Amino acid sequence: MKGTRVREQLRALVKLAEIDAKARGIDDRLKGLPVELEERRLGVKRLEDLVTRQRNALAEAERLLGTQELDVASRNDALSKAKSKGAKAKNGREAEAAERELEGVRRSIKDGETHRDALKDRIEKMRGGLGDPERALEEAKGELAVAESELEGKLSALREERASVVAGREVYAKLIHKDHTRIYDRIVKGKPPAVCEVNANGICSACRMAVAPQRFIQIQRGEILNCQSCQRFLYTKASLDE
Ligand SMILES: [Zn+2]
Numbered sequence: 001m002k003g004t005r006v007r008e009q010l011r012a013l014v015k016l017a018e019i020d021a022k023a024r025g026i027d028d029r030l031k032g033l034p035v036e037l038e039e040r041r042l043g044v045k046r047l048e049d050l051v052t053r054q055r056n057a058l059a060e061a062e063r064l065l066g067t068q069e070l071d072v073a074s075r076n077d078a079l080s081k082a083k084s085k086g087a088k089a090k091n092g093r094e095a096e097a098a099e100r101e102l103e104g105v106r107r108s109i110k111d112g113e114t115h116r117d118a119l120k121d122r123i124e125k126m127r128g129g130l131g132d133p134e135r136a137l138e139e140a141k142g143e144l145a146v147a148e149s150e151l152e153g154k155l156s157a158l159r160e161e162r163a164s165v166v167a168g169r170e171v172y173a174k175l176i177h178k179d180h181t182r183i184y185d186r187i188v189k190g191k192p193p194a195v196c197e198v199n200a201n202g203i204c205s206a207c208r209m210a211v212a213p214q215r216f217i218q219i220q221r222g223e224i225l226n227c228q229s230c231q232r233f234l235y236t237k238a239s240l241d242e
Helices: 006-087 092-166 169-173 178-190 213-221
Strands: 195-197 233-235
Touching: 006 092, 006 169, 006 178, 006 195, 006 233, 178 233
Parallel strands: 195 233
Antiparallel strands: none
16 A cells, blocks of 8 residues: 555546446436336326316216206106196186296206206216326326336346446555545545546636645646645546656
8 A cells, every 4th residue: 555656546536436426326326216116106196186086076966967867857747747737727717827837847947957957068078077187197007017117127237237336446445545545435425526626727626616826736746635625635637647
């Protein structure tokens, strides 16, 4: 370790940061996949609730229509009765009374029919309105089933990818002085990345603060130094070369 040249350590730090950044990216995807699936499940649940509410409302309207049809039928019975009463009228007064009753029954039939037809219209609209949510629900269920069956495969592919990404990590980690490793690990735990580039104007690419001129020169020479404001290890592209 002591014999490891500084530039080699600097390159190892940069490599380590690259590997860790890739691994973090994969970790995010690993965490994101179950969340995505959970969101899909919630989406299906919401659609199911919507369809159930609409189906219940439709069933209720159909029940009302049944009652209304019975009501119209019974008013028609009342009409026949009123008619036969009229036919049996013995005098003008009775005939007049029967006619008035008949008129009332006819009006009530008309009202009942109007109400019944309005209910039929409403039911028609409700049935039409169910089509889209039902289709959307079927579609969402299908997509969820596919996503569920694909999840395990995706997760294991990502786990494999992660394993191959971090496979070479140890080789670089061993090259780095333990004091640097301590700082590196602390930064990665807090706000990764732990290593970042300084641009040609001496600005730290992570925190956007200017590096002190003398420090910038040392960094350009390939010394291992940290940003004074964000503590990250700094390098310039040229500092990695011989
Ligand atoms: Zn910085």
